Amino acid sequence: GAVVSQHPSWVICKSGTSVKIECRSLDFQATTMFWYRQFPKQSLMLMATSNEGSKATYEQGVEKDKFLINHASLTLSTLTVTSAHPEDSSFYICSAREDLYNEQFFGPGTRLTVL
Amino acid sequence: SQQGEEDPQALSIQEGENATMNCSYKTSINNLQWYRQNSGRGLVHLILIRSNEREKHSGRLRVTLDTSKKSSSLLITASRAADTASYFCATDEDQGGKLIFGQGTELSVKP
Numbered sequence: 001g002a003v004v005s006q007h008p009s010w011v012i013c014k015s016g017t018s019v020k021i022e023c024r025s026l027d028f029q030a031t032t033m034f035w036y037r038q039f040p041k042q043s044l045m046l047m048a049t050s051n052e053g054s055k056a057t058y059e060q061g062v063e064k065d066k067f068l069i070n071h072a073s074l075t076l077s078t079l080t081v082t083s084a085h086p087e088d089s090s091f092y093i094c095s096a097r098e099d100l101y102n103e104q105f106f107g108p109g110t111r112l113t114v115l
Numbered sequence: 116s117q118q119g120e121e122d123p124q125a126l127s128i129q130e131g132e133n134a135t136m137n138c139s140y141k142t143s144i145n146n147l148q149w150y151r152q153n154s155g156r157g158l159v160h161l162i163l164i165r166s167n168e169r170e171k172h173s174g175r176l177r178v179t180l181d182t183s184k185k186s187s188s189l190l191i192t193a194s195r196a197a198d199t200a201s202y203f204c205a206t207d208e209d210q211g212g213k214l215i216f217g218q219g220t221e222l223s224v225k226p
Contacts, residue, residue, distance in 0.1 A: 032212055043203060043219045046206075046216075095214070106150075
């Protein structure tokens with residue numbers, strides 16, 4: 001089956017630093033990828049839709065200058081949390097929508113802890 | 116934005132019993148999907164039901180969809196301790212792939 005990887009799987013950083021999270025589709029092309037955030041004991045909240053070669057579309061209430069998304073190739077999207085603060089600590093999950101059949105596959109998630 | 120609600124929020128049953136989880140949504144959909152998530156892990160896709168389907172089976176899973184009531188249910192039969200996880204429904208509104216997740220049901224199956 002199609003596989004989506006995320007790197008790193010977990011990261012701990014100091015407040016004020018920036019953290020980059022990668023989402024890769026390993027054996028398929030994905031023009032569209034999605035980024036979700038999940039706080040403990042809560043559901044997934046869609047943050048943004050990442051489109052290869054164009055700007056990401058952010059959901060209402062998500063700061064685009066804080067959560068920078070780059071989708072530079074058909075297999076890679078990155079989410080950079082800039083000037084991270086403890087309230088940004090969360091589980092970040094990406095998904096990739098396979099171009100041929102439009103099936104969507106989820107990555108294993110990245111746990112971010114900001115001290 | 117969250118699409119809808121799931122109930123119950125938490126469900127505790129004994130192994131061998133059936134577990135039923137419900138999901139309601141607010142807008143028209145193309146399809147509805149159910150996912151499972153073990154604590155701290157990624158999502159596992161369970162089943163997809165299209166808006167023109169009313170019922171679908173996959174192994175011990177049975178999903179129903181009532182578009183007139185904007186609701187779906189997931190039934191897990193003959194539950195096992197390994198079924199312990201959180202279960203989420205997610206709706207796809209516009210074929211763009213953007214999924215809106217329900218609040219989830221935390222299922223605990225006791226051996």
